[in-house]
Amino acid sequence: MQFLHGTNIDFLGKRKTLIYFSLVLNALGIILPLVLGLKFGIDFTGGTEVGVELSGKANATAEIREIVEKGGVFGIEIKSFGRDNQYLIRVPADAYGAGVDVRKTVEERLQQSMSAETVKILMVNNIGAKVGSELRTAALIAVVLAILAIMLYIAFRFEFTFGIGAAVAIIHDVLVTLAFVTILSKLGILNLEMNTAMIAAFLTVIGFSVNDTVIIFDRVRENLEKHKAMNLIQLMNLSINETLSRTVNTVMTVVLVLLTMTLFGGEGLEGFAFTMLIGIVTGTYSSIYIASAFVIWYIQNVQKKDIEGEYESQKSRLAKA
């Protein structure tokens, strides 16, 4: 079987249009979370989550709300989770006053109002506001450190310009994924709130995105040895084409895995898997278009080597011949 081989697609020819396209997406990745607001899980906000199973009581959200609010706990959010008689009752830390033991109130109120056998506490998460803000800081540090570490490694293994190119591609992927996550979580399609698992997803996206970039850069490195005289734009196009079938096959298998996890992984895994799905597709796109295009832009505009002009004149010469 063979999907793609011997392709000769001029990937980098469209780079200028696509850079603008990506810039727009990136701007959205910054603006949307600020305007629409990111939905933080209680890992980051602090608060209490009580998961209950009420035997024989499906779709009792309104009833639960009434019972719990009568106990003096307000600002609660109730959603079903897992089966249709399992509910997640969530109270963010800023929604209740000091001194109210939310978890206890919720548990006791429910057990009093329904018979004790009906109510089964499945899980409780109770996170102090302090721990929440610490986890948030740790998550941010993790993402920034990861990007820095990767940039340094690639700059060391390849060239300085490639290191920045990879870092730009990573930032691009994080922002685009953030834009999608914000929109989809606003639409309420999937459980996509920012929690520690989501940060793990983002970090894995970073890992995979750079994985793709590294494989293309690795081919560029090899081809630089082989074709010493070739123009960099042409050489990058060649490298992308040569690694294309690997890229497609790998992305396909990973997408297969992630789609399975999104569809069947249950409440715990779906948000994680879906975020990675978006991130990996974006990561593939950015390793082809953004990372290499940035290296070209950098050499052309910062290092002031006219590789673009050289490439154009080469192309026109070829056309004449």
Next chain:
Amino acid sequence: MKQTWSRYLIIFAPLVIAGILLWPTFRSYQLGKEKAAAEASKDTVRINNFMRDNGESYRNAKNSSVKLGLDLQGGMYVMLEVDIVKLIEESALRESVDETFAEVIAKTKSETESSDDNVLEAFLRNFKAIAEPKGRSLISYFDIGDSKEISDASIIDKLKRDIDDAVNQAMEVMRQRVDKFGVSEVSIQKQGARRIVLELPGVSNEKEMRDLLSGTARLEFKLVRNNQDIVKALYAADKALAPKNVAEAIKDTAKTDTTVVAKSDSTKSDSTKTDSTKADSTAKAQAAADTTNPYAKLPKDQQAKAYMADHKVSTLLQVLFKNGNQYIDAATQGGFFMTGNIPDGDYLFFTTRSGFDKLMQLLSTDRLKGVMPADLQLVRSAKPEISTEKSMDPTYQVYCVKREAELTGDAITDAIPTFDPMDNRPVVSMQMDVDGAERWAAVTGANIKKQIAIILDDQVYSAPVVQSKIPNGSSQISGMADAKEANLLSVILKAGALKAPVKIIEERVVGPSLGEDNIQSGINASLFAVLLVIAFMVLYYRTGGMIANLAVIINVILIIAGLAALSGTLTLPGIGGIILTIGMAVDANILIFERIREELRRGRGMRSAIDEGFSKALSAIVDSNITTALTGIILYFLGTGPIQGFALTLLLGIATTMFTAIIVSRAMMELTMPENGNYNFGQPKDINA
């Protein structure tokens, strides 16, 4: 021939090692099943036989098997924080504490509440900023016992030592509490400077655990002083809060919103223990007081309401005075607070939970500071005094006790849950050491017919009247709801008191059934994903794909064996990590196979194409795995709990992927290479022709 052997070695040696590492896991699974079956049969002989024959090996196997995270097997994760601010506050000399010091403490508290900053540093910084300009030094507040050596540096040194001690001691106490309570396989770790993380697998009653872990367990025996002094203090507090003159007060009360009064009335009426006969005896007392009652002009039923409306402190407490054999309500029937004529005698106090909190808060305000006699304090009973309707604010008895404890829990050597032979209520009977027993004999001897409160963490469990001198150092606590609670309390008492209070700042509980659901959906999704990948690889790369699949399966076995070797924990995100690793491993093989096909296309022979494929793909595989490992390392060090599990499997997976995808699959390929050198990578036929 020699080469063939070394190839078999490459493939099978890791599998043998993995088998050895995973044997305990398999064994403990098997024995666990047998044990569960024995227990299910409820046949004690069978259970005992099992434990005799296999108990030891089951424990050993369990210790070195792959552990499941709390999210997979159910259990409780608790993060405790030692309250260092409180420790510093309490190590200051009580008599020298003033507003400046309180300000420093308050600032330190608010600063450290939102961060994991070093508390002592924050305290010293605030002390410098707030107290030093006012001419105070640490010496003004702290005493280290040795007056010659005292200096700021020696005080800081001592505080530092005390803080370290308190955290380490708290960890030890927690370990003893869970051990004695019988929770197995607990992990207790110190995190940062003042936090303790406990992981309690299989714990299902998290309420009980919370009670077990969060108490300070400071046991004190204090003399009860429910006398005239405290009522006078309440009277003084009332006066301080209601400076209005009487005429105005009466005018105001006429306008008082009745709903407000009704509210305070209803909470009180629950607690009033009055029976109908009481009314007669109290009527007389009231009549006597009426002459000086400023509310005399009001109708009788409004007098009490009027009084409550402009009195703040005493209305929070229900004050009962023992008048002969009856208790009368001091506020409404005795008229004590209207006249200030407070008789000597026995009093009883009741209040609601919120009333008590409000009272304590009011008494600590600057306006009311000094109203309470310095040697007395108010404490409430641990359990509601009267069983009220569950939704109501329950009523507690309030005791006025001497601040100085007669005896503390340090003297306790043993605590046993038992039942009171008189009324069969659950109690904890305690035994004291020699010094404690001596002291206890002296205290009880000197206070016959008086009440002594047994106080645990500032809540009164019982306040018995001393009948006779107790010479043998025995005492008991009652007031527990059931035998279970008595057992819990005895465990806490035996483990000893904490030097500084702790509070639960993070808590995660996963019920066992949710754990099973998680495993099920996680495993199902993983299996399905792996099957899809396997199918794709075989379809696309044929024999090569089959080799890759075998390598991936070996890879997964090695990861799990690695977890067992590192005594790591398998969590739900950890399963995610394994799936990602499969993706990475497959990617490595795809890179190699694509490269081989490419070399074949360029006209190389099969053997040299394979050589080239492996060697040229190597740098890409290594570089991409190292970059992923970098994020894994960062996650491992910054993450907590489940995320760390994810990072650990990812890192292990990267190591095993490099090994299996490059070395093992190569060895398998060499071994399965047909004589004619025609290996099937799914490449189009024409390439090889």
